[in-house]
Amino acid sequence: MSERTPGEVVESVRTGFAERYGHEPDGVWSAPGRVNLIGEHTDYNGGLCLPIALPHRTYAAASRRDDGLLRMASAQQDGVVEVALDEVSPEQPGGWGSYVAGVLWALREEGHDVPGLDVFVDSTVPVGAGLSSSAALECSVGAAVSDLAGLGLLADAGGRARLAQACIRAENEIAGAPTGGMDQSAALLSDEATALLLDCRSWQTEQVPFDLASAGYALLVTDTHAHHELVDGQYGSRRDSCEEAAGILGVDLLREVPASELDAALEKLTTDELRRRVKHIVTEIDRVEHAVAALRGGDLDEVGRLFDASHVSMRDDYEISCEELDVATETARQHGALGARMTGGGFGGSCIAIVRTESVGEVSRAIDAAFAERGLTAPSSFPVTAAGSARRDT
Structure with a gap:
């Protein structure tokens, strides 16, 4: 478990971006992991669940490109993964890059004009711990895309819900993980000191005090x-x-x-x-x-x-x-x-x-x-x- 402060991780991810790509990022975005208080495997059955967002987050430094190319790098991985946006599929790019590329693919499928990106990510969410590191990755990148492409999806709950749906589609159709949507909703719609009551049939949410x-x-x-x-x-x-x-x-x-x-x-x-x-x-x-x-x-x-x-x-x-x-x-x-x-x-x-x-x-x-x-x-x-x-x- 990382003990780095959010400010330290932001600085680290900016530095890592510059080292990999040779220029400064346009910004840094982040999204949290989650703990589900109760309601397990209910999401893909249209049921109810009650997650909270964690203080542990995935951070994405990003800048836009105009050539339709997505380049991805991570503090946890060596090298740079590249894929043309027009070539993103369940087979391309594969591995962890599919969670990133899938978000851009899904937003394009929804009709948004999405540019290429350079992305560098770092995370304090433990991988493989059941705390939704994958959704934190997707939603941090989704937040970056929304701002860099001028989509405005972070501005209100409705836009955030649409971005969550795009991230769900990315995980299901490109990364190949048949999750139900709780994780992405928690990462994009949770508030501090509350649990998110999520109805996975209507996708309506309520904030429940949790202190x-x-x-x-x-x-x-x-x-x-x-x-x-x-x-x-x-x-x-x-x-x-x-x-x-x-x-x-x-x-x-x-x-x-x-x-x-x-x-x-x-x-x-x-x-x-x-x-x-x-x-x-x-x-x-x-x-x-x-x-x-x-x-x-x-x-x-x-x-x-x-x-x-x-x-x-x-x-x-x-x-x-x-x-x-x-x-x-x-x-x-x-x-x-x-x-x-x-x-x-x-x-x-x-x-x-x-x-x-x-x-x-x-x-x-x-x-x-x-x-x-x-x-x-x-x-x-x-x-x-x-x-x-x-x-x-x-």
Whole structure:
């Protein structure tokens, strides 16, 4: 976890840009990673989710080109990746550059006049930790494109929502990751000290107060360092199962199955696996609604209970947890957490726990010890607050 200040990263990314390209950038833009408080894998089912933006951000220094060429470089990678905008496809440029090139491609597909760019990126969002480093990359570049091309998409919530949709399309169609859109929406629409209630069917949003510190608590994130990839097939197979189940149930999206009718819906499904998948999605959407009510009512004990129930559902019904996530959440609970759950796509990544502010160090050390006892790679734990969305930094 980087301890660099935002100002230090901005200066570093400007310097890195100049070293790679031989001239100064036109500006620096950034977008945050995210933690989803609750509502996992509900987004591509048209459901509800409740993310917050993290203080950890991806920064993009950029300048426009007039030759239709996109050049990309990163503080985390050697060399420069080049692709002509007219040649961007699921095969071109491939790798991490597809997340960048895909954003320009998607905006062009929407009819915007998008120039070529020189881009240099640096990030304090842990990669592979389930904290949406990919969406932070897309949205930082999207913010740069919006300003450099004069698109004005950062000016209001409507423009930001359209930019989020372009970034979603970039990840789905060019990068090949079948994500549902929560991450990009969180990166572009979140406010400080609030969680973003996102309806992934209507794409309407509401800001829900989220200030644990005032109640004496903190949100502790543990990056298990069990890294995952959204393009390895496991994520896609869960989405395929949901689409298959929706077809059997005669609905477009599993969001249309009310929690009150879950038992009847499960009886119509043909395999135990489909029943488990649908049970998670329907109950998870219901948990989001209850969590929002609990947060608005100041009932953190109930939020913690919902965290715990969500993790059990993801572990047993959706089968996206792993040993590291289970050890971290169980240890946090044993040391006084109100609740703990994995967050993100699963199969690795991070978990979150609501712990007393004065217990952050104790719980972090306990998780470290539990990992060491089992011979697991040492994790990284850190408290976070709800931060702001994509912006221009210089």
